Structures are given as C-alpha cells and as structure tokens.
Amino acid sequence: MQCSYFDAGLCRSCGWMGRPYDEQLAAKQQHCRALLADHEPVWLPPVASPEDAFRNKAKMVVAGTADAPTLGILDAAGQGVDLQGCGLYPDGLRAAFPAVARFVTRAAITPYDVPSRRGELKHVLVTQAPDGALMVRFVLRSQEAVARIRKHLPSLRAELPRLEVASVNVLPEHKAVLEGELEIPLTERQSLTMEVDGVALHLRPRSFFQTNTAVTAALYAQAAGWVADTGAQTVWDLYCGVGGFALHVGAPHVVGVETSAEAVASARLTAAELGHPDARFVAADATAWALATDPAHPPDAVVVNPPRRGIGTELARWLQESTVPRVVYSSCNAVSLAADLAAMPALVVREARVFDMFPQTTHYEVAVLLERAAPGGAASSTA
Numbered sequence: 528m529q530c531s532y533f534d535a536g537l538c539r540s541c542g543w544m545g546r547p548y549d550e551q552l553a554a555k556q557q558h559c560r561a562l563l564a565d566h567e568p569v570w571l572p573p574v575a576s577p578e579d580a581f582r583n584k585a586k587m588v589v590a591g592t593a594d595a596p597t598l599g600i601l602d603a604a605g606q607g608v609d610l611q612g613c614g615l616y617p618d619g620l621r622a623a624f625p626a627v628a629r630f631v632t633r634a635a636i637t638p639y640d641v642p643s644r645r646g647e648l649k650h651v652l653v654t655q656a657p658d659g660a661l662m663v664r665f666v667l668r669s670q671e672a673v674a675r676i677r678k679h680l681p682s683l684r685a686e687l688p689r690l691e692v693a694s695v696n697v698l699p700e701h702k703a704v705l706e707g708e709l710e711i712p713l714t715e716r717q718s719l720t721m722e723v724d725g726v727a728l729h730l731r732p733r734s735f736f737q738t739n740t741a742v743t744a745a746l747y748a749q750a751a752g753w754v755a756d757t758g759a760q761t762v763w764d765l766y767c768g769v770g771g772f773a774l775h776v777g778a779p780h781v782v783g784v785e786t787s788a789e790a791v792a793s794a795r796l797t798a799a800e801l802g803h804p805d806a807r808f809v810a811a812d813a814t815a816w817a818l819a820t821d822p823a824h825p826p827d828a829v830v831v832n833p834p835r836r837g838i839g840t841e842l843a844r845w846l847q848e849s850t851v852p853r854v855v856y857s858s859c860n861a862v863s864l865a866a867d868l869a870a871m872p873a874l875v876v877r878e879a880r881v882f883d884m885f886p887q888t889t890h891y892e893v894a895v896l897l898e899r900a901a902p903g904g905a906a907s908s909t910a
Contacts, residue, residue, distance in 0.1 A: 770794030
C-alpha cells in the first residue's frame with residue numbers, strides 16, 4: 528500500500544507505510560517469536576489482513592473552522608490535517624466524512640482549537656458495521672451545541688441513509704483522551720450490530736471493539752477452537768468488551784467481566800438475542816472480580832484480552848496459584864504478554880499465533896494457549 532498523505536509528510540501515523548506487506552508480517556512474527564522464545568510454543572501460521580480499507584472505525588480530530596472543518600489529525604503546532612481520503616478506511620467510511628463535515632458547517636459547531644483551548648467539537652467517531660450501517664458520535668466540550676445537532680440531524684440522516692446510531696459525548700477537560708463519561712443518545716437505536724463469524728454482536732457507544740473486523744473474526748475462531756478442543760463447559764472471559772470471545776467459544780456456561788457498563792449492556796443484549804441464558808456478564812474490574820471468587824470452583828478455561836498494560840501481577844498471581852487448567856491469552860502488546868507469562872510458570876505455552884490487526888504499523892495481536900503443567904513439569908494434554 529502507498530499513501531499520498533505519508534509521501535507528502537502530512538501524516539506519519541503508519542510508520543511502515545510503503546514497506547512490502549509480506550516483510551511486515553514476517554517482521555511481526557519474528558518480533559513475537561523473540562519475545563516468547565523461552566516458552567517454545569508451537570507457532571501457527573500468522574493471520575494476514577487486507578493491506579488497506581480494513582479499519583471499521585475512524586477517530587477523527589476536528590479542527591479548522593465551522594465553515595471549513597478538517598477531519599483527521601493535528602500537526603505539531605496543533606493545527607488540523609485533513610485525512611478524509613485515508614486509505615485505511617473502507618469506501619463506506621470515506622463516503623461519510625464529507626457529509627459529516629457539511630453537517631458541522633450546517634449545525635454551526637465550532638471545532639475545538641487545542642492551542643487556544645476554545646471551541647466545542649473535539650472529535651468525530653464513525654464506526655461502520657460489516658453490513659454498511661453507521662454509528663456517528665460527536666465529542667464536544669460542552670452541551671452548548673446539542674440542540675443544534677438534534678435540529679439538523681435529519682439532514683445528516685438524509686445524506687447518510689445507513690446512519691443508524693448517533694450520539695453526543697461530552698468531554699469538558701482539556702486532556703489527551705478520546706471521550707468523556709457523559710453520552711447523550713440522539714437516535715432511538717443505541718447499538719450498532721457488528722456481525723462477526725455469524726454472531727451479531729451489539730456495539731453501544733463507549734464500548735471497545737477491535738478495529739479490524741476480518742482479523743477479529745479469525746481471532747475469535749482461534750480462541751473458540753482452542754476452547755472446543757478442551758471440552759470446556761465453564762469459561763470466564765475477562766476484559767470481555769462486548770462479549771466477543773465469550774459468545775463465540777460455544778461453552779454452555781460463560782461469564783464475561785468488563786469495567787465498561789456500556790460494553791456489558793451490549794454483551795447482555797447479544798446474549799439475550801442468541802438465546803443464551805447461561806451467559807452472564809458483569810460490570811467489574813477483572814482482577815478484583817477474579818480475586819473475590821470462590822477458588823474451590825474454578826472454570827474449565829479462562830480467556831483474557833487485556834489492554835496494552837497486560838493483566839498485571841495480581842491477576843497473573845491468581846492464575847498461577849489457581850487450579851484453572853487452561854488459559855487463552857489475547858494480547859495487543861507482546862512485551863507485556865511476555866512479562867505476564869514469566870509470572871505464571873505453572874501455565875505452559877502450547878500454541879501461539881500472530882494476528883495482524885494493524886497493517887502498516889509495528890503493532891499486532893498475538894494469542895496463546897496456556898495449559899497448567901502436570902506433576903513433574905509437563906503440560907497436560909488436550910487430546
């Protein structure tokens with residue numbers, strides 16, 4: 528893939544832009560293998576991604592003026608760089624950006640100016656479902672523009688007939704975060720349906736979802752296959768997000784734990800629609816919840832999908848000292864994964880696989896299957 532923004536020096540977010548894709552994938556595999564070399568897992572073939580048009584979500588910084596807004600990033604001086612033509616986005620998202628920019632002008636929403644700390648509209652977040660449906664969220668400094676946004680929303684829906692979910696998020700603080708705590712729905716429908724490998728997951732605003740739907744499907748399938756091979760009846764999905772792993776693994780009894788109440792609400796809605804009464808989702812800190820459970824009744828398997836910092840020492844210690852026989856660990860940071868694995872020597876890495884969730888960058892996802900070592904130090908068999 529080649530990018531005119533990168534070539535012109537306007538955007539360098541994709542540090543590996545222009546590098547042959549097979550080299551990118553091989554380098555990620557080599558990096559991950561080096562970090563996990565002490566564990567000597569069986570390495571499954573890496574999962575490749577489309578080189579472009581793979582992102583299902585656009586996180587666009589809004590700058591400029593209400594009459595001429597830019598959607599993209601900020602340069603070193605805090606000025607807007609318009610990236611509406613970015614090739615990482617599929618056609619449906621790129622087609623939505625001009626309509627959103629025109630809406631900003633129509634509703635007279637002043638973009639937030641970072642250097643002066645003035646203005647209202649900080650970000651526009653646009654998500655596209657696999658079927659083309661859209662969610663649009665406006666991140667504002669205050670509620671000053673909400674009435675105008677409501678008034679003009681029918682015009683945006685006329686331009687974007689696939690727009691199904693719209694909301695305002697309020698972020699009053701001047702800090703480098705994407706969104707605030709307050710979400711104001713603008714449409715009757717409040718969740719976008721993200722169908723992944725036959726499971727229609729609900730995605731409400733302020734819920735995390737992997738950015739690459741095709742590779743996410745492969746990741747869920749891998750985890751489901753690992754769990755199915757063990758015959759697990761009870762599975763915990765810690766850091767479960769909207770329940771993607773929990774609702775794909777096929778175990779009769781699953782519990783998902785996630786700090787985001789919005790994500791938990793999404794997961795519960797999907798479970799209800801799937802007719803899965805034995806899928807339970809809890810809004811709680813994953814570590815605190817695990818430590819508070821009865822150690823005499825462990826699950827047959829645990830899936831963890833933490834943020835970049837990893838699961839941390841407390842949860843790693845709990846898994847190490849528990850009798851949980853198998854763990855599937857999905858990580859977006861192999862460095863923190865390696866540190867967590869070192870804290871769990873009783874759990875042996877049997878298989879590992881790289882999933883290229885983020886082409887054109889150094890980042891990737893890796894999933895590993897862990898099994899508790901049998902007496903004498905050998906891993907128990909899944910056969």
